[in-house]
Amino acid sequence: MSKTIIPCGYKSSLSLYDTQIAIGKMKRLFEDELSKVLNLKRVSAPLIVFPHTGTNDDLSGAILQRPVEFDIKEIKGENAQIVQSLAKWKRMALHHYNFPLDEGIYADMNAIRRDDEIDNTHSIYVDQWDWEKIIAPESRNLDYLKSTVTSIVDAICDTAEELSGCVRLTRTVKFITSQELEDMYPGLNPDEREHAITKEFKTVFIMQIGSKLKQGKPHGDRAPDYDDWQLNGDLLFWSDVLERAMELSSMGIRVDPATLDNQLTIAGCDARRTLTYHKELLEGNLPLTIGGGIGQSRLSMLLLGKAHIGEVQVSVWDSETIAACKAAGVELL
Secondary structure, three states, rough: OOOOOOOOOOOOOOOHHHHHHHHHHHHHHHHHHHHHOOOEEEEEOOOOOOOOOOOOOOOOOOOOOOOOOOEEOOOEEEEEEEEEHHHHHHHHHHHHHHOOOOOEEEEEEEEOOOOOOOOOOOOEEEEEEEEEEEHHHOOHHHHHHHHHHOOOOOHHHHHHHHHOOOOOOOOOEEEEHHHHHHHHOOOHHHHHHHOOOOOOHHHEEEEOOOOOOOOOOOOOOOOOOOOEEEEEEEEEEEEEOOEEEEEEEEEEEEHHHHHHHHHHHOOOHHHHHHHHHHHHHOOOOOOOEEEEEEEEHHHHHHHHHHHHHHOOOOOOHHHHHHHHHHHHOOOOO
């Protein structure tokens, strides 16, 4: 059954090709803004990795999301995997490139997440700007995280203004922890809480996602081996078109050796300690970093006033989604 819901009376203001032109312009503008505010340099990103490196992600840590895996004719003994995220690869890349303090990288990441839902904002094809930056030990705190989030929001809002579109975003960010959010809306589930808080404040950053809350469950599942669960969060904007909260970014200050050790134990993932990435981090060989991903298609949806992610990316869809979009006059790329 399709989970696609097209708002009554919705009609795109852009034709198919005009949409492609606008997407290209938006991406160029935002990349320039992001690299400027965070002091980032562009690098090439992998599409394929080996499992033994530990650099691919299961994304949540609790419910494993299966990577696309395949054999290679010329390489015997180990299958390769399509990346699901670059969270861990970027940190190793910064170490390999020998980047200095307060500088970082961003990459145009393309991935396949075959276990993701398919709805207005989800597709099995994922495109995002993955970024990572080296920080000092004294920067591992909430104030630094909030400052970085504010810079990203400014880059998004500046891009919206440069596009000269009709979308107007709120620059002032409402910062709230996942426990504060649960306390505010104890009778709602996490998705409903996100909707309620974002409807009121328009731009919201929900912090500290991963640890169990008072009601016994975390706000959302998080893998134990990249974000520090006390120093991370999700960035949400209100979509006037969909009349709902839209998550544009998941990011955070990354685990240090002590935090990784603790979170691996909590998550029951001690077997990962032997993987290359985890060994390097536990031994203190990788730099302290902050990083995250910013959804390219979702940002395109938000800034171009689109109702379905298939209007801004080329992917594959189930027959119900195709039928629902056709009936509503929504043209999928």
